Each structure stands twice: as structure tokens, then as C-alpha cells.
Amino acid sequence: MAFKSNLLLKLNYMLILLITLGIFGYERIMYSINISNFNIGRSLNRKDSAATSLNKSISLGDGKKRIFVYKNHQQLTAKKELVATEEQMQRLALSQPSFIELSKENIQDFVFVTAASENHFTESFDLIGSIQTFYPDRNIYYYDLGLDSEQETIIKTMCGVKYRKFNFTGYPKHVSQYLWTCAFKPLIVQEMLTKHKVGVFWVDSSIRFKTGGTEKLWEKIKNGNGLMLFLNRFINKNFAVTHPGMYDYLPAEEEDMRRRGAYGAGAFLIYNTKFVHEYFFKWLVLCALNRHCIKPKGSRLRCARAQEDISSYLNCHRFDQSAFNILLYDTYNFPGDFQSEICDSERLSVNRTKQTMFKVKFCT
Structure with a gap:
């Protein structure tokens, strides 16, 4: 009985973990899968989630700006922020970039x-x-x-x-x-x-x-x-x-x-x-x-x-x-x-x- 109880407890724990990953980690997992589809040899250093994320949007006297903070693959976080205006984000397609899939053609x-x-x-x-x-x-x-x-x-x-x-x-x-x-x-x-x-x-x-x-x-x-x-x-x-x-x-x-x-x-x-x-x-x-x-x-x-x-x-x-x-x-x-x-x-x-x-x- 003790063995069965422990087994059920472990199964429940694994189920909760999978559900949690499904809720919170889907995007990260799918991104890793997509990246893994490329045969990129030994050069790739980044294999998981995005380098860093957009922190916030602020409104200043000269308009709305977006703020970024860089974090490298060793988890070192930048001391200072990188800022771009909404106009620059749109002009450079940083907000909604359009990506390509590589092929020989x-x-x-x-x-x-x-x-x-x-x-x-x-x-x-x-x-x-x-x-x-x-x-x-x-x-x-x-x-x-x-x-x-x-x-x-x-x-x-x-x-x-x-x-x-x-x-x-x-x-x-x-x-x-x-x-x-x-x-x-x-x-x-x-x-x-x-x-x-x-x-x-x-x-x-x-x-x-x-x-x-x-x-x-x-x-x-x-x-x-x-x-x-x-x-x-x-x-x-x-x-x-x-x-x-x-x-x-x-x-x-x-x-x-x-x-x-x-x-x-x-x-x-x-x-x-x-x-x-x-x-x-x-x-x-x-x-x-x-x-x-x-x-x-x-x-x-x-x-x-x-x-x-x-x-x-x-x-x-x-x-x-x-x-x-x-x-x-x-x-x-x-x-x-x-x-x-x-x-x-x-x-x-x-x-x-x-x-x-x-x-x-x-x-x-």
C-alpha cells in the first residue's frame, strides 16, 4: 500500500508539473523546438528562450517609448536600458517582425x-x-x-x-x-x-x-x-x-x-x-x-x-x-x-x- 501511495503521489506530481509547463512554458518549449529544427552545427550558443524581454512601455514628453534590458546567455543583466520610440519601432519593424525560413533556394x-x-x-x-x-x-x-x-x-x-x-x-x-x-x-x-x-x-x-x-x-x-x-x-x-x-x-x-x-x-x-x-x-x-x-x-x-x-x-x-x-x-x-x-x-x-x-x- 505504501508503495502504491508513493507511486500515485509521484504520478500526481508529474501531472501537475506537465500541466504547469503546458500553461507557462508552451511558448518557450515551442520556440526551442522550432530552433532545433535547424541543422546549425556546433555554432549555436543560444538554445532556449529569448535573450531578454521587453520590460515596459513609457510615455514621455516627446511621445511613447519602449524600454529593453539585455541579458546574456550567462544571465548577466545590463545595468542600463536601451530605449526606442514607437516611431522607430514601427519603421524598423521591431514590434512585429516578419521572419523567413532558411532554405537552399x-x-x-x-x-x-x-x-x-x-x-x-x-x-x-x-x-x-x-x-x-x-x-x-x-x-x-x-x-x-x-x-x-x-x-x-x-x-x-x-x-x-x-x-x-x-x-x-x-x-x-x-x-x-x-x-x-x-x-x-x-x-x-x-x-x-x-x-x-x-x-x-x-x-x-x-x-x-x-x-x-x-x-x-x-x-x-x-x-x-x-x-x-x-x-x-x-x-x-x-x-x-x-x-x-x-x-x-x-x-x-x-x-x-x-x-x-x-x-x-x-x-x-x-x-x-x-x-x-x-x-x-x-x-x-x-x-x-x-x-x-x-x-x-x-x-x-x-x-x-x-x-x-x-x-x-x-x-x-x-x-x-x-x-x-x-x-x-x-x-x-x-x-x-x-x-x-x-x-x-x-x-x-x-x-x-x-x-x-x-x-x-x-x-x-
Whole structure:
């Protein structure tokens, strides 16, 4: 009798537990199942629920705003909030995002996107020429960050190039005031993902392609669950080139950042999958919208003299790249061959000078 009573008690306990999970954990369980459907190799770090959640909505003198607080996979919670206006939430489709399911077929549907101000215009010529050479059938969206009228006219006559004037209106002043922070970059990419429902291959004006073809993209995109990198890690660790103030918004273990190299954020291919949006890119966008996240007080681009210890802080900051890497490391595991799983470093190179490696094609 005692054995039967204990068995019944255990069965009742299990039933209550299952009911409780059914009521409170259905969404989390289903999300885990959906994520597990992807064959993403060993790269995935986030396997459970969303990185963090929307805390609250507040009404201020200048309108309604939404507040987010980041929590990483080690359960470190940000000390400071990330804020976005309702207008920004709507414009960037952060409130009601539309996701895609990855397949070998739909990853072929992507466009190139770049942006330049007046002083980077000539630098972008070899970028355009290299895309025209290796990807002649691909559209190139060129965002104007402050070109003069003559430069605008030239862009509009390049074959396969679609000119877009970036609308800074509605975004915080720091986005246009401090272009070197590249706060505009995540915003442009998110706008493209929202409007065109295709993959976005972001390329800085300094990027030069060395080869084309899309046959080898699938495995790496699948491993990254919608994200693929193209620039190797730099010699300095991410901790060395990240201002401590950024960790108030995007927390990370210091020792992790001291061990991890920094990947370049100048070229990446991204698709609006639920995984990439919820764990990675939404937070990069939110950081870009908040001045003291992307540009902490006292941050500067120029580094102190290099030290033998490449993990020591160099009193400099890489703005979008620093945030990119914090989120990258939090979203994905980094085993020894992580680079081979989602990074293709042979496809392109970086050159920040005006050259004539490629001849730009014009269509009048």
C-alpha cells in the first residue's frame, strides 16, 4: 500500500508539473523546438528562450517609448536600458517582425548594400566594380550619407546600382552627427530587411571582392542560422578595443572578451530569421539607437600604443564592431574551428584607398 501511495503521489506530481509547463512554458518549449529544427552545427550558443524581454512601455514628453534590458546567455543583466520610440519601432519593424525560413533556394535571394559620405565616395568605386565583375546580376543599394550633387549623379548612372538617400529624420542626432560610429549601418540593414524581405549582404566602401559564386554559402549560412561573416579576427582581442561603458548596455564576462579576437563588421550576409533577430541583430539595432551604448562617454577611435599583451584595453573603441562582437560571442559558441563554420575569409579583402583594380560599368 505504501508503495502504491508513493507511486500515485509521484504520478500526481508529474501531472501537475506537465500541466504547469503546458500553461507557462508552451511558448518557450515551442520556440526551442522550432530552433532545433535547424541543422546549425556546433555554432549555436543560444538554445532556449529569448535573450531578454521587453520590460515596459513609457510615455514621455516627446511621445511613447519602449524600454529593453539585455541579458546574456550567462544571465548577466545590463545595468542600463536601451530605449526606442514607437516611431522607430514601427519603421524598423521591431514590434512585429516578419521572419523567413532558411532554405537552399531562398538564400540565393539577397542584395548588396553599402553606404558612403562625400569623403568615402571614391573609395567605393572599387567596391562597386568588384561586385559588377563577380556578381553581375545582383542589385547594389547605395545609401547616400552626405554625397554632393555631382557624386549623386554619378552613382545613379552606375549599372545595377540603386541610389537611396538615407533619411536620418526620426533617428537620434548621434546617428548623423558621428558617422564614424557607423550607427547608421544596423539601421540601414534593418530597414532593408524590413522593406525587401530578402537577405542583405552588407559591404563597407573599403571591401573588394576577389571571387564570386553562391554555391558554398548554404552550409555557412545554415551554421549561423541566418548570419555569415567574411572578415577574419583581428590580432587584438575584443576587450582591447571596446570601451567599458558599452558593457553597461551589453554585458559580457571580462575574461571571455579578453580571450576572444574581434571579427570585422565591414562585410556580413544576414537573413531575417527569428534566431538572428531575437538574439543578435535586434540588439545591435537598439544599441545603435542609443548614443551611450554605441558611443560611450569618453570613447575614441584612435588606440593607445600597441602593447605586448593584446588582451589589455588600449583606451579606444570600435563602436559598431565592438557591439557586433559582444553580441556575436554571446549568440554563438566559439570552438576551435568556429571560423570555418560561419566565416568565409577568402571571398574578399579590405582596401581603404582609391585604386583602379576594377573598372566601374556605367549605364546611361
